[in-house]
Amino acid sequence: MNSPSLVATASITSPHRVGCQAGVQIGQACWELYCLEHGIYPDGVPYNDYGDGNLDPFFSETKEGRYVPRTLFVDLEPSVVDEVRHGVYRDLFRPDDLVTHTEDAANNFARGRYSVGQEVVRKVLNRIRKQAEACSGLQGFMFFHSFGGGTGSGFMSLLLEKVMEEFTSPSMLRFAVFPSPRMSTAVVEPYNAVLHASTTMEYDHCVFVFDNEATYNLCINKLHRAIAAIRVKKTVQFVEWCPTGFKLGINSGPPTVVPGGDLAKTNRAVCMLANTTAFREAWARVNLKFDLMYSKRAFVHWYAGEGLEEAELSEARENMAQLERDYEEVDGHDDDLMDNHEF
Template sequence: MSAIREVVTIFVGQAGTQISNACWELFCLEHGIEPNGNLKKKYSTGNFTSFFSQTQEGLFTPRTIVVDLEPTVIDEIKTGAYKELFQLDSLITGNEDAADNFARGYYSLGQEAIDITLDRIRKICENCSNLNAFIISRSVGGGTGSGFTTLLLEQLSEDYAKKLKLDFAVYPAPNISTVIVEPYNSVLTTHGTMDYIDCCFIVDNEALYDICARKLDVDAPTYTNLNRLQAQIISNITASMRFDGVTNWNLEDIKTNLIPFPRLHFPLMAFAPIIPSYKAAYSNISEQQITLDCFDPANHMVRCDPRIGMYMSCCLLYRGNIKNINEIKNIINFLKDKKFVRFVNFIKTNFKLGFNYLPTVTVPGGDLTPSKVTVANLSNNTAIRHAWTRLASKFDLMYQKKAFFHHYLAEGIEESNFADARANISALLEDYIEAET
């Protein structure tokens, strides 16, 4: 058996902290780890030490850092149900927030928090025997998730250049905005982290709200509802590291199979089946049906339609009791023949399949019904450029008027940074158009 590959997870900012709650709740359920770190007796299977480390007392604790420049949301962890799960020094807070300002997260406040954060990460990494990857979760619209993450990734790429860095990022939604300067923050951090991330999985809250409302009949979704959906995808992507599978794959396979060109590293994610818990009719969901569902734009976690773009790659990760792999291959051929899934002409072997026979776990009392088989669809599709186009036009509207500029300049950023970042997004759009044509 090969050595267990360890992952360090890093959750940044308010959104990152709330996503961490959903992820660790799910991972603990999957591995039978109680909120105090005790391992339940019957759950000794799996390679869960890829994500958890053991304390001297024999308890299990996440190999994670949760960092926010202001303390409110992390304080909720310290008083919540999982307060005994985390090592206290892995929860890092500052005293004031980044005020939704990239420059505060990167220059002023971020500089105060970066050393302690890197020091804690170094200690965690020193206790790893086979460190494989960093997984970062954050929102790019606010100040900490954009600015501080950019600063952190610059440092990590120097200190751990050979290690994989995967980013799960909440991007601005087309019609929902919580922060007026989201376009600035998002464009600046995309520019700033472009060369430091191997793969960035994008979600937007509007797509998640739609899934909750339309598919799960949740009338007024909270961030907990949205984050639990996202946690399911993160769980599927990392399941092969945490459980023994048959046709398994690892995080390097994501980079190798999904990212044909280093800059085009923004895959779409979809998940199926998404069925509300009160319709627990999971016995009649076929592999064929969930495979079709995971190509449905309504199941995608970012608001764009893959049918109007071209696929460069597609990975389907199945979990559960898969009875008929040939049936899955037949449905994929059907989708390709009918042109529902159009691939660029320069890539011939375009589908990668992963199978893991342990079914997905759902949170008791949560929105999703348990299902015997599930699939996550990770696809690199040129349609994502339409999301960039939307973001760039919102950026331009404010940039032409120099709206809110003084807030950024006062924190030490230069005006040329805005022009450079915007030019990089234009170049990214060109790259996607070139790949498509």
């Protein structure tokens, strides 16, 4: 990456950690790791023995020689962003890039998109515009949020819409936390997730989805098999235009370890990113919960009271049903066959 990219984080009530905001927390962890990887102290001063690496894609340099992240932290209420303001890395960020409001979205997509979110979106856009103008060659945007909360779903859909209007075809990478049924803290997460996905489909370039429950199940139940076994057993069918199915990359440097973190120092680590039709099962799970609530019109008045028309819920659900059908068409297998597969 030779051109700067702008990283925006939007916090929500995380479906995996009670009382915590996912986007801000992920953003905090990312910038701590970026600083360690690039040889930068928590106040933005580079290490004395730092090499000739290129920091420009993620950091801008001040006249005093400090490095400042090209990022925004956004939340509709201040408590979690205040942890950044007063934390170890408080001197790393510009104060104007920590944007908060006085009211949260209360786990309500409509509140984040149509009411409270409208009061802060212009301020956020102004900060994005200012940071983009400071880039010599803007490559794109990275967003960290989740699907289940009011800010991460509602305000993020509003922000994505405005960013697409403001900038000409920017590349967008999104890192999103997906609702998990056994680790959820808000009953209306299916409403938020379906509404968000329906309104942002046309803006998606690449979305990396984090599902803690799926990750846990993968580690416990699936890691004993390998790629070679998949190929031999023919349990996964590859698309015609990519018969090899896998792309491998090797980084010569060992993983950076965060001091005081949960991961021990190691010389090797493996990461896999997969684009698979199995994701339709996650959507089917959320859609089922949506249907169970919407059949009784449960909590719909919360959304209508914040400016959402009920027809939007029906339209969003139809869009998700079409998405499921698209996955099924590509997959070429029915649900019974999928259940019998070994991955």
